[in-house]
Each structure stands twice: as C-alpha cells, then as structure tokens.
Amino acid sequence: MPTGGSSNKLSKNVLQMKFMQRSVLRIEKEQNEEERQRVIDDEHWVLDIPVTHQKESRFVIESSLPKIQNLRFSRMSFKGFNPEVEKLMKLHDTERDLEEAERKEKEISVGDVEMADRYQNLIGTISKKFAKKRFDKPASDLGSEEKEISEKKAKREFLKPDENW
Amino acid sequence: MVERVDKVVLPGDILTDLSESEISSKIIIGPGLRQEADEIIVSKPGLLRLKKPNVYWVDCQQKRYVPERGDTVIGVVTAKAGDAFRVDVGGSELATLSYLGFEGATKRNRPDVKVGDIINTKFLVANKDMEPELVCIDSQGRSSGMGVIGRDGGYMFQCSLNLVRKLLSPECVLMKLLGRTMPFELAAGMNGRLWIKARSPKQTIFIANAIYASEYMLNEQIKAMCSKLGNVSIGT
Numbered sequence: 001m002p003t004g005g006s007s008n009k010l011s012k013n014v015l016q017m018k019f020m021q022r023s024v025l026r027i028e029k030e031q032n033e034e035e036r037q038r039v040i041d042d043e044h045w046v047l048d049i050p051v052t053h054q055k056e057s058r059f060v061i062e063s064s065l066p067k068i069q070n071l072r073f074s075r076m077s078f079k080g081f082n083p084e085v086e087k088l089m090k091l092h093d094t095e096r097d098l099e100e101a102e103r104k105e106k107e108i109s110v111g112d113v114e115m116a117d118r119y120q121n122l123i124g125t126i127s128k129k130f131a132k133k134r135f136d137k138p139a140s141d142l143g144s145e146e147k148e149i150s151e152k153k154a155k156r157e158f159l160k161p162d163e164n165w
Numbered sequence: 166m167v168e169r170v171d172k173v174v175l176p177g178d179i180l181t182d183l184s185e186s187e188i189s190s191k192i193i194i195g196p197g198l199r200q201e202a203d204e205i206i207v208s209k210p211g212l213l214r215l216k217k218p219n220v221y222w223v224d225c226q227q228k229r230y231v232p233e234r235g236d237t238v239i240g241v242v243t244a245k246a247g248d249a250f251r252v253d254v255g256g257s258e259l260a261t262l263s264y265l266g267f268e269g270a271t272k273r274n275r276p277d278v279k280v281g282d283i284i285n286t287k288f289l290v291a292n293k294d295m296e297p298e299l300v301c302i303d304s305q306g307r308s309s310g311m312g313v314i315g316r317d318g319g320y321m322f323q324c325s326l327n328l329v330r331k332l333l334s335p336e337c338v339l340m341k342l343l344g345r346t347m348p349f350e351l352a353a354g355m356n357g358r359l360w361i362k363a364r365s366p367k368q369t370i371f372i373a374n375a376i377y378a379s380e381y382m383l384n385e386q387i388k389a390m391c392s393k394l395g396n397v398s399i400g401t
Contacts, residue, residue, distance in 0.1 A: 058185065062220070064233060064234065066236065071335075074353045075350070
C-alpha cells in the first residue's frame with residue numbers, strides 16, 4: 001500500500017506494544033470524534049422531488065386458478081376405495097359450496113352500510129310526511145269558514161305607519 | 166368488454182371497459198392478464214373468461230406447467246439434499262421440500278420418504294425469482310390428503326393442464342359418473358399429472374383411457390360415454 005495516507009499509520013503489531021498504549025487511546029479518540037461528526041441527519045435520506053400520490057388500483061391480481069374457477073378437492077375416492085380421502089372430499093366440498101354461496105350472497109345482498117343509509121333516509125322522509133299531516137289537520141278541523149274570512153280581512157287591512165316615527 | 170368474453174384474445178391485446186364489482190368497484194384479473202399502468206394487457210393466447218361479476222382470466226391450452234403459489238401438484242422425489250428433498254414437479258426447476266413439511270415430522274422424527282416416491286404436495290413459495298418450495302401440510306399442520314402416495318400401487322400419467330382443471334371443475338360430470346362404475350381413487354396435480362389406483366390393472370387402464378378421451382368432450386358426450394362404459398365394466 002504505497003499511498004500517502006496509509007504511510008503514517010502504525011501497524012497493528014507495533015500498536016500492541018506496551019509503550020504504544022497511550023497513542024492507541026489517542027487514535028481511538030480521534031476516530032470516535034470523526035464518526036460523531038459524520039452523524040447523519042434525516043435530511044440525508046430525503047429526495048428533493050415533488051410528492052407523488054399513488055392512486056388506489058382498480059385491479060386485484062389473483063394468480064391462482066383453483067380459486068378463480070372454484071375447483072374441487074384434488075384427491076378423490078369412489079365407492080369406498082379410500083375412506084379417509086372420501087371423508088376429506090366431503091368436508092372440502094361442503095366448505096367450498098358454503099364459500100361460494102356466501103360470495104354470491106355478498107354480491108346480491110345489501111350491505112350493512114347501505115342498509116343503515118337507506119333507513120336513515122327513509123325515516124327522514126316518512127317523518128316529514130307525518131309531520132305535514134299533523135300540522136295540516138288541526139288547521140282544517142278548527143278552521144271554520146268564519147275564521148278564515150276574518151283572517152283574510154285582517155290581511156287586507158291597511159296598516160297605518162306610526163306617526164311618532 | 167362483454168363482446169370479447171369467451172372469444173379468442175392474443176398477447177398484446179388491450180382490454181377496456183371491464184365490468185367491476187358494484188360494491189368494491191374492483192376488478193380481479195387472473196392468469197393470462199397483466200396490468201401495465203392503467204391498462205390490462207393480455208399475455209397468453211386463449212379464450213377470455215369472465216366469472217360474474219368481476220373476475221377475468223384467459224383460458225389457454227397448455228402443457229408447460231409454471232409453479233403457482235397454493236397449487237396442489239404431484240411430484241417425484243429425485244434427491245435427498247441434507248434436510249430437504251428435491252422434487253420434480255414439471256416446472257422449470259426442481260422444487261425443495263423440507264423434511265419438516267410433513268404431518269407429525271420433528272427434527273428427531275424424520276418422515277419416511279425415499280428417492281423415487283410420488284408425493285401429493287402444495288406450493289408454499291412460487292415466484293419467478295425464487296426457488297419453488299413445497300409443503301405437505303396445511304395451515305393447521307394436518308396432511309389433508311397430501312404426502313407420499315402410491316407406495317402400494319397406482320399409476321401416474323401426464324396430461325394437459327386444461328384436462329386437470331376440467332376434471333376438477335364443479336361443472337364436469339366425468340369423475341362423478343366414473344365413480345359410479347367402479348371403486349377407485351385419484352389424485353390430480355395442477356401440473357398435469359394424474360395418479361389413479363383401482364382394484365386391477367385392467368380397471369386402471371379403463372379409467373385412464375376414459376379420462377384421456379374426455380378432454381374435448383361436452384358433458385352430454387361424457388354422459389353417453391360413461392353409460393356405455395358402465396355396461397362394459399360390469400363384465401370386468
């Protein structure tokens with residue numbers, strides 16, 4: 001290693017000698033100091049580019065054909081040839097059918113959130129309907145013609161402006 | 166996209182207007198389709214399939230197996246390598262199967278697996294960058310039909326990947342009808358290997374031929390074939 005930097009470093013064997021212990025400590029201290037100066041702050045890791053927003057993908061990748069095609073259990077036995085397998089087959093088939101039924105139901109049926117939403121709206125509209133009727137009814141019951149006429153008259157009267165004004 | 170469903174698509178075709186789920190507004194894409202940015206590009210030649218409401222994939226005729234996570238396959242043990250077995254599953258490279266991946270196996274209690282054994286097994290790891298890894302237990306630690314098969318007889322043969330999928334599809338009636346004619350058992354690997362075992366070699370050949378013959382048959386044709394076979398098999 002004929003480089004200039006390494007020439008003034010002492011070899012390991014020399015540093016192990018007893019009279020060199022003081023300089024060993026000194027060298028260590030220097031090295032620690034250097035490292036502390038090199039402490040990396042967070043900015044070091046941040047790229048200076050505008051933030052990109054990742055869109056949520058519309059696609060889900062499902063690479064397993066058995067799942068997609070809803071395939072049957074891969075071991076089969078018939079007429080009691082291998083009772084163990086036959087038991088597994090039955091178990092697997094019922095499980096598969098249940099899953100499929102559940103999946104279909106999920107697609108068709110109304111979700112919890114939608115149901116809650118719908119009911120909220122429904123309650124609003126129906127209550128409005130009733131509210132209107134309740135306000136109407138007392139007016140029409142009590143409203144004899146006289147009262148209506150008097151009301152009309154009162155409306156037509158000219159209101160004099162206050163003279164004090 | 167409705168007009169292209171069940172029609173031929175070719176690699177490079179771009180699919181648009183795929184129908185999505187009403188609830189999550191997501192589209193599920195399966196094998197043969199690839200997502201590039203916001204487009205869906207076909208990567209295999211075949212028929213475009215749609216499972217309502219939102220699952221798309223390409224059904225293609227192929228014999229070459231590409232390992233896929235979660236597939237059950239039939240493999241042949243080719244070597245013992247330390248604490249793992251090397252298993253040939255018909256993929257581009259051999260898969261490893263740890264000796265701890267069997268039901269009831271511990272460090273002390275090694276499973277009894279020899280070179281040349283046929284095993285029914287499942288992919289735990291399968292991707293294009295890593296060596297495929299197999300396992301013979303399910304997530305609960307039970308074998309559930311996996312493990313060494315065919316120690317005491319049976320016959321393994323190779324067929325196209327489509328035929329295996331057809332046999333296992335819930336619509337196909339072949340296995341149900343064949344099962345009525347005689348007792349036998351079968352293991353189907355998604356890698357195109359089938360293993361069957363029946364009471365006699367004659368019956369085994371009988372079943373294998375029936376399976377081969379059914380590859381391009383419709384359900385009605387299969388029914389006709391099986392009723393004919395049923396009459397013959399009574400004599401055997």
